[in-house]
Amino acid sequence: MDDASPRPAGSPLADLSSEEFAIWVGFLQTHAVLARELDADLRAAHGLPLTDFEILLWLANRPCEGMRMAALADAVLLSPSGLSRAVERLETRGLVQRIPCAEDRRGAYAALTESGSDLVRTAGATHAAGIRRRFLNRLTPEETRVLTAIWDRLLADSQQTCNGPRLRPSGTAEARFGAAADTTSRTRRNDV
Amino acid sequence: MDDASPRPAGSPLADLSSEEFAIWVGFLQTHAVLARELDADLRAAHGLPLTDFEILLWLANRPCEGMRMAALADAVLLSPSGLSRAVERLETRGLVQRIPCAEDRRGAYAALTESGSDLVRTAGATHAAGIRRRFLNRLTPEETRVLTAIWDRLLADSQQTCNGPRLRPSGTAEARFGAAADTTSRTRRNDV
DNA sequence: TAATGGTATTTGCGTGTGCATGCAATAGAA
DNA sequence: TTCTATTGCATGCACACGCAAATACCATTA
Numbered sequence: 001m002d003d004a005s006p007r008p009a010g011s012p013l014a015d016l017s018s019e020e021f022a023i024w025v026g027f028l029q030t031h032a033v034l035a036r037e038l039d040a041d042l043r044a045a046h047g048l049p050l051t052d053f054e055i056l057l058w059l060a061n062r063p064c065e066g067m068r069m070a071a072l073a074d075a076v077l078l079s080p081s082g083l084s085r086a087v088e089r090l091e092t093r094g095l096v097q098r099i100p101c102a103e104d105r106r107g108a109y110a111a112l113t114e115s116g117s118d119l120v121r122t123a124g125a126t127h128a129a130g131i132r133r134r135f136l137n138r139l140t141p142e143e144t145r146v147l148t149a150i151w152d153r154l155l156a157d158s159q160q161t162c163n164g165p166r167l168r169p170s171g172t173a174e175a176r177f178g179a180a181a182d183t184t185s186r187t188r189r190n191d192v
Numbered sequence: 193m194d195d196a197s198p199r200p201a202g203s204p205l206a207d208l209s210s211e212e213f214a215i216w217v218g219f220l221q222t223h224a225v226l227a228r229e230l231d232a233d234l235r236a237a238h239g240l241p242l243t244d245f246e247i248l249l250w251l252a253n254r255p256c257e258g259m260r261m262a263a264l265a266d267a268v269l270l271s272p273s274g275l276s277r278a279v280e281r282l283e284t285r286g287l288v289q290r291i292p293c294a295e296d297r298r299g300a301y302a303a304l305t306e307s308g309s310d311l312v313r314t315a316g317a318t319h320a321a322g323i324r325r326r327f328l329n330r331l332t333p334e335e336t337r338v339l340t341a342i343w344d345r346l347l348a349d350s351q352q353t354c355n356g357p358r359l360r361p362s363g364t365a366e367a368r369f370g371a372a373a374d375t376t377s378r379t380r381r382n383d384v
Numbered sequence: 385t386a387a388t389g390g391t392a393t394t395t396g397c398g399t400g401t402g403c404a405t406g407c408a409a410t411a412g413a414a
Numbered sequence: 415t416t417c418t419a420t421t422g423c424a425t426g427c428a429c430a431c432g433c434a435a436a437t438a439c440c441a442t443t444a
Contacts, residue, residue, distance in 0.1 A: 019336065024327065027343065035220075056204075069422070070421090077224045079402050081401075086401095104421090104422075105409060106409045106410070107422055108423070125204075127205065132212075138345060139342065142338070143338055143342055147342075150331065150335055273431075275393095297439060298437095298440070299391090
């Protein structure tokens with residue numbers, strides 16, 4: 001180590017105690033590390049970035065009908081334009097197909113193709129193993145309970161308590177995943 | 193809700209139990225939500241993106257001498273090129289100055305200017321308040337203990353256990369922050 | 385000293401993303 | 415019906431980022 005003390009008095013974040021600060025930084029760094037590693041895993045094994053995999057993963061839950069573009073954008077926390085291009089990428093790779101929406105001819109569904117279905121299955125094994133190895137296996141049962149409670153609480157009322165944009169529908173993480181197909185609420189945005 | 197069950201049997205991540213899956217998704221979504229919200233806070237209040245603020249924050253710990261570019265890149269998890277341009281941005285805004293390194297004339301220090309120091313102080317108050325309000329205040333003491341333990345464990349041995357790239361130096365989050373000034377190890381990368 | 389190899393940083397280029405905008409389609413009111 | 419407002423998605427543009435190559439500078443060896 002060197003002479004630099006971690007957060008000298010007078011640090012811009014001096015409002016936070018050392019422990020508080022450590023929790024926040026740890027959260028950020030843990031996420032950064034895990035996301036990078038898992039992304040690298042998927043790219044190496046299947047040439048598939050994590051973001052693209054997550055799109056396929058959501059679609060895999062609705063094999064037949066697919067998902068509306070806006071709902072999918074909400075699901076993967078991407079802007080509509082970002083999703084539009086992502087689906088375009090996946091479409092040129094033959095993993096996803098756009099299906100025009102009969103009920104509303106402005107709209108479109110994104111659905112897995114056969115090969116997309118295959119890829120998400122094999123890549124899913126890689127990904128699940130990575131999540132286990134790098135994250136889940138290192139948690140005690142007690143810790144998993146605590147984490148579940150924290151995520152649910154923070155995500156559930158992120159909109160009421162924080163006057164901010166309503167980012168995700170409420171509910172447990174389990175319920176949130178897979179529940180966005182019909183709630184086509186355009187409420188997520190990076191708005192300032 | 194609709195007909196779509198969250199993760200039907202046969203889901204690509206069926207290797208993971210529902211609870212396991214929920215923990216992982218909750219982690220991702222919580223991070224995404226908080227990062228977006230805090231970024232929006234900083235942009236709205238000070239026109240400063242979160243990434244840029246983090247650079248200033250690290251520099252604020254070494255007010256006089258500044259930090260070497262490579263060390264700073266390691267600290268904020270940016271590639272050398274990414275950091276080079278980020279510092280360039282901040283330099284044109286007058287928040288940071290590059291100081292050529294006397295001992296090694298290839299190198300350069302980045303250091304806060306007067307106005308950069310002012311901005312990081314006021315922005316730090318905003319940021320600390322946001323972290324408190326959106327995150328820390330919603331954790332019980334028990335939960336903060338658990339989180340600290342988890343982050344330390346995962347970050348400490350992310351390199352040994354996971355044969356992956358060594359992403360950050362070991363130690364507590366507190367120690368990690370502020371300790372990277374001299375360890376100019378170029379070890380972080382998005383490598384495939 | 386000259387040659388060689390390594391290191392710190394910057395720059396060229398490709399890619400992914402968001403915002404603003406445009407187009408087509410729907411919904412509702414007159 | 416027709417006019418207006420809104421919605422779903424795609425596209426132009428700008429920007430941030432990473433990788434690879436270039437540049438400038440050590441450091442070691444002969």
